Amino acid sequence: xxxxxxxxxxxxxxxxxxxxxxxxxxxxxxxxxxxxxxxxxxxxxxxxxxxxxxxxxxxxxxxxxxxxxxxxxxxxxxxxxxxxxxxxxxxxxxxxxxxxxxxxxxxxxxxxxxxxxxxxxxxxxxxxxxxxxxxxxxxxxxxxxxxxxxxxxxxxxxxxxxxxxxxxxxxxxxxxxxxxxxxxxxxxxxxxxxxxxxxxxxxxxxxxxxxxxxxxxxxxxxxxxxxxxxxxxxxxxxxxxxxxxxxxxxxxxxxxxxx
Amino acid sequence: xxxxxxxxxxxxxxxxxxxxxxxxxxxxxxxxxxxxxxxxxxxxxxxxxxxxxxxxxxxxxxxxxxxxxxxxxxxxxxxxxxxxxxxxxxxxxxxxxxxxxxxxxxxxxxxxxxxxxxxxxxxxxxxxxxxxxxxxxxxxxxxxxxxxxxxxxxxxxxxxxxxxxxxxxxxxxxxxxxxxxxxxxxxxxxxxxxxxxxxxxxxxxxxxxxxxxxxxxxxxxxxxxxxxxxxxxxxxxxxxxxxxxxxxxxxxxxxxxxxxxxxxxxxxxxxxxxxxxxxxxxxxxxxxxxxxxxxxxxxxxxxxxxxxxxxxxxxxxxxxxxxxxxxxxxxxxxxxxxx
Amino acid sequence: xxxxxxxxxxxxxxxxxxxxxxxxxxxxxxxxxxxxxxxxxxxxxxxxxxxxxxxxxxxxxxxxxxxxxxxxxxxxxxxxxxxxxxxxxxxxxxxxxxxxxxxxxxxxxxxxxxxxxxxxxxxxxxxxxxxxxxxxxxxxxxxxxxxxxxxxxxxxxxxxxxxxxxxxxxxxxxxxxxxxxxxxxxxxxxxxxxxxxxxxxxxxxxxxxxxxxxxxxxxxxxxxxxxxxxxxxxxxxxxxxxxxxxxxxxxxxxxxxxxxxxxxx
Numbered sequence: 001x002x003x004x005x006x007x008x009x010x011x012x013x014x015x016x017x018x019x020x021x022x023x024x025x026x027x028x029x030x031x032x033x034x035x036x037x038x039x040x041x042x043x044x045x046x047x048x049x050x051x052x053x054x055x056x057x058x059x060x061x062x063x064x065x066x067x068x069x070x071x072x073x074x075x076x077x078x079x080x081x082x083x084x085x086x087x088x089x090x091x092x093x094x095x096x097x098x099x100x101x102x103x104x105x106x107x108x109x110x111x112x113x114x115x116x117x118x119x120x121x122x123x124x125x126x127x128x129x130x131x132x133x134x135x136x137x138x139x140x141x142x143x144x145x146x147x148x149x150x151x152x153x154x155x156x157x158x159x160x161x162x163x164x165x166x167x168x169x170x171x172x173x174x175x176x177x178x179x180x181x182x183x184x185x186x187x188x189x190x191x192x193x194x195x196x197x198x199x200x201x202x203x204x205x206x207x208x209x210x211x212x213x214x215x216x217x218x219x220x221x222x223x224x225x226x227x228x229x230x231x232x233x234x235x236x237x238x239x240x241x242x243x244x245x246x247x248x249x250x251x252x253x254x255x256x257x258x259x
Numbered sequence: 260x261x262x263x264x265x266x267x268x269x270x271x272x273x274x275x276x277x278x279x280x281x282x283x284x285x286x287x288x289x290x291x292x293x294x295x296x297x298x299x300x301x302x303x304x305x306x307x308x309x310x311x312x313x314x315x316x317x318x319x320x321x322x323x324x325x326x327x328x329x330x331x332x333x334x335x336x337x338x339x340x341x342x343x344x345x346x347x348x349x350x351x352x353x354x355x356x357x358x359x360x361x362x363x364x365x366x367x368x369x370x371x372x373x374x375x376x377x378x379x380x381x382x383x384x385x386x387x388x389x390x391x392x393x394x395x396x397x398x399x400x401x402x403x404x405x406x407x408x409x410x411x412x413x414x415x416x417x418x419x420x421x422x423x424x425x426x427x428x429x430x431x432x433x434x435x436x437x438x439x440x441x442x443x444x445x446x447x448x449x450x451x452x453x454x455x456x457x458x459x460x461x462x463x464x465x466x467x468x469x470x471x472x473x474x475x476x477x478x479x480x481x482x483x484x485x486x487x488x489x490x491x492x493x494x495x496x497x498x499x500x501x502x503x504x505x506x507x508x509x510x511x512x513x514x515x516x517x518x519x520x521x522x523x524x525x526x527x528x529x530x531x532x533x534x535x536x537x538x539x540x541x542x543x544x545x546x547x548x549x550x551x552x553x554x555x556x557x558x559x560x561x562x563x564x565x566x567x568x569x570x571x572x573x574x575x576x577x578x579x580x581x582x583x584x585x586x587x588x589x590x591x592x593x594x595x596x597x598x
Numbered sequence: 599x600x601x602x603x604x605x606x607x608x609x610x611x612x613x614x615x616x617x618x619x620x621x622x623x624x625x626x627x628x629x630x631x632x633x634x635x636x637x638x639x640x641x642x643x644x645x646x647x648x649x650x651x652x653x654x655x656x657x658x659x660x661x662x663x664x665x666x667x668x669x670x671x672x673x674x675x676x677x678x679x680x681x682x683x684x685x686x687x688x689x690x691x692x693x694x695x696x697x698x699x700x701x702x703x704x705x706x707x708x709x710x711x712x713x714x715x716x717x718x719x720x721x722x723x724x725x726x727x728x729x730x731x732x733x734x735x736x737x738x739x740x741x742x743x744x745x746x747x748x749x750x751x752x753x754x755x756x757x758x759x760x761x762x763x764x765x766x767x768x769x770x771x772x773x774x775x776x777x778x779x780x781x782x783x784x785x786x787x788x789x790x791x792x793x794x795x796x797x798x799x800x801x802x803x804x805x806x807x808x809x810x811x812x813x814x815x816x817x818x819x820x821x822x823x824x825x826x827x828x829x830x831x832x833x834x835x836x837x838x839x840x841x842x843x844x845x846x847x848x849x850x851x852x853x854x855x856x857x858x859x860x861x862x863x
Contacts, residue, residue: 007673011685014670014750017743018692021703028706034492035472038706038713078605085601097606104609106848107617108804110821111841114828115616122328138613141605199696202806205825208321209334211313216698220807223702224318225290226488227469235699242694246687320829413729419815421830459732459814473709475731589831593644597818 022239029233036229047233057234059211060218063129064198067214071136072144072193076186078137079144084174086145087152102142109139109202117206128209135203140193147192151185152178191249195242283311284523287325287338289510290316291464291484292545299543304530310523318462319344319423326353326515333518337527339384341423342375342578343585345511349380350582355516356380361525364532364550369570372509372549376578381511384531385546388564388573389427389506392471392489393478395497400478402501403428403435407449412456416467416479419460420592426585427506428480430576435503441576441584444591451595460596464488471496482508483564487544490562507564507573509549541565621845624838635835645823645836649843652803652820655734656847659741660799663749667794668783671753675760689750697744701811704740705731708812732814740808745801749794756790757783792855800848820844 024038032042120126163173204214301312357379359365372383393400418424429443461467464485470476489496514524537550547564627634708730715727768778809819827836
């Protein structure tokens with residue numbers, strides 16, 4: 001009994017610490033005043049509504065969406081075959097390849113952004129959007145490989161062997177047997193990649209151009225202009241969006257198994 | 260007559276071709292109040308020129324970096340910035356000297372705005388005073404030295420040395436201490452000795468405003484352009500008129516070298532500096548006019564830095580002095596204040 | 599091999615190569631190969647302070663999150679199936695929220711008029727509000743909140759593999775809770791600890807927003823210092839040095855923790 005209460009207390013305090021600030025953001029966004037306050041000064045929806053009227057938020061939301069969706073898809077196109085090769089075949093330099101692909105996790109994002117700006121955007125005339133796309137793809141790639149590998153490892157390889165014996169080509173075996181079975185893993189990788197890319201800050205810090213700015217960077221530059229509660233409101237809206245995506249994923253896929 | 264018409268037609272044809280090629284003008288401006296600036300300047304200008312104005316914002320360092328990086332093929336046609344940033348870019352050959360005969364209101368500018376960095380590389384478009392914003396219900400500020408007073412300990416924020424307001428603050432603190440060393444050594448050391456008494460060294464006036472609204476900070480030096488953030492607040496804020504006077508600065512408008520969009524750029528600069536637009540900008544409370552012919556009602560002028568007397572009384576640091584000393588300031592600051 | 603190659607080539611060419619060039623800039627002072635950039639960096643007092651502060655905060659955040667993480671993960675693992683999933687979901691949730699939003703909230707919470715100070719003054723712990731914003735404490739709190747979920751997740755997944763009865767067996771055999779932890783739980787969950795520790799430590803070293811917003815220029819960390827060197831001083835040599843230090847620290851932490859994990863078993 002005593003244990004039960006201690007346990008509840010520990011979990012309760014930890015969750016308050018982890019989630020409390022988010023609740024405060026939601027409420028601060030409801031403030032009727034001109035500044036971030038908690039408790040809010042009066043209640044109003046005006047900041048939540050204002051979010052939709054700021055042009056730069058719309059543009060940067062579109063860019064971040066684009067990067068998150070297509071960057072992740074690109075990462076999966078590169079990552080799924082890589083994960084398959086790594087987990088199924090004893091390929092030469094397998095460890096090296098793994099290390100290279102995993103490197104973006106350990107290289108601090110700010111350095112990546114700066115490096116891409118200085119050596120791709122400036123001398124090679126890559127557009128900022130392209131550089132962002134490449135950076136986000138590379139960043140998501142390790143997650144894609146890891147999550148897809150994990151679900152490939154749970155799949156017995158004799159199923160494909162059987163398919164091949166029964167006359168399937170290797171590709172046919174992959175698309176008909178392997179892919180349907182790792183669907184969940186691929187989708188989990190997609191969601192993880194999406195969220196990682198969407199919330200990414202340091203990489204994009206140096207990568208911005210005229211009218212080209214990811215949403216988190218745009219929020220930071222908005223805060224250079226004013227600390228009004230619309231950033232809180234926008235944060236809350238984005239969080240709800242993420243929560244819905246994750247909730248749906250968890251409901252249908254048991255997403256947290258892969259994280 | 261016929262000739263004139265033909266020339267005019269040819270001109271408009273050329274102009275037509277030019278504007279078809281360069282129908283966009285890219286302007287790099289401060290991020291603060293950009294929506295209101297669009298309303299007062301950029302959107303009406305689009306109608307005048309029949310072109311599209313692209314706005315590029317960011318903090319000064321980012322904006323300058325973008326001009327440097329794209330020097331060979333400028334993305335930005337016109338940029339507004341501080342005098343020292345303009346001088347630095349001019350010294351790198353990134354700005355072009357302006358042909359002031361193409362600026363119709365040139366003679367109406369305050370003399371100090373007519374050639375602030377030399378070679379007509381820039382024209383002043385707005386002045387600002389820098390003084391101390393404080394909570395008049397809690398403290399009284401009569402001197403820059405009051406920032407070091409015991410009653411303010413732990414409640415003062417200073418502008419960061421890396422911004423424009425930082426050096427101006429050091430300049431006035433140096434004077435208040437009776438010194439006139441542009442190296443600001445004693446002043447920086449004094450700030451270092453009181454290091455923990457300052458809440459933070461802020462970089463953005465938006466951040467300062469939030470800190471003052473949540474009563475973290477009750478006094479801080481700030482540019483007058485940020486005053487609108489405080490003037491309308493419920494808390495009682497006041498603008499100090501210290502015995503040593505107010506510091507001040509000027510923002511300038513510049514044109515990048517070799518942007519290939521000069522006609523439109525001149526048209527835009529001329530438009531911005533005209534009495535009509537300068538008045539509109541002032542009445543919207545966005546910038547204090549550099550055009551002497553702007554005539555403002557007292558209540559419009561109150562939040563601004565307006566009038567020859569005030570403008571001539573501002574303590575400004577020459578842009579060349581800022582450039583010559585700032586590395587040393589930063590080094591000493593990093594060593595004795597941040598460390 | 600052919601299947602894995604595009605991914606490796608992509609990352610190597612478009613990601614690692616630019617980064618390596620950037621790092622090499624730290625060795626090129628005035629166009630010549632030299633270690634002067636490193637010497638200058640290391641002999642500047644502010645850089646030393648920032649380096650030690652970053653290391654200290656990274657360690658403190660990792661250590662604290664391990665303590666809270668163990669307590670919390672232990673409680674979660676012992677919950678019933680359904681509420682366990684729910685609580686776990688709530689722990690994962692903050693990871694889905696933009697770090698901008700999560701950091702932003704602390705400005706209000708930790709301010710003089712925020713709830714933390716209201717509580718401190720209300721409980722009579724201090725007569726006047728205490729300054730938390732723009733101190734190392736503020737950055738510590740922000741980082742802990744940002745990365746604690748990663749530690750909890752890592753520990754929960756390694757504790758799930760813990761045989762249910764080992765703890766009660768150890769208790770029956772007369773071990774106290776400290777012994778149970780050091781002799782039973784710790785050795786069996788060290789993989790999770792290493793994983794979580796690496797994630798939290800490297801995350802804290804390379805976080806940008808938290809030190810930028812909650813520390814300001816008063817509490818620089820390596821990442822904010824790098825940004826300042828590039829943006830204020832156009833100093834790419836220092837940027838390269840800081841970048842190298844960060845990468846080396848991240849790798850070293852990873853290797854060291856792995857080594858410790860192996861040595862214990």
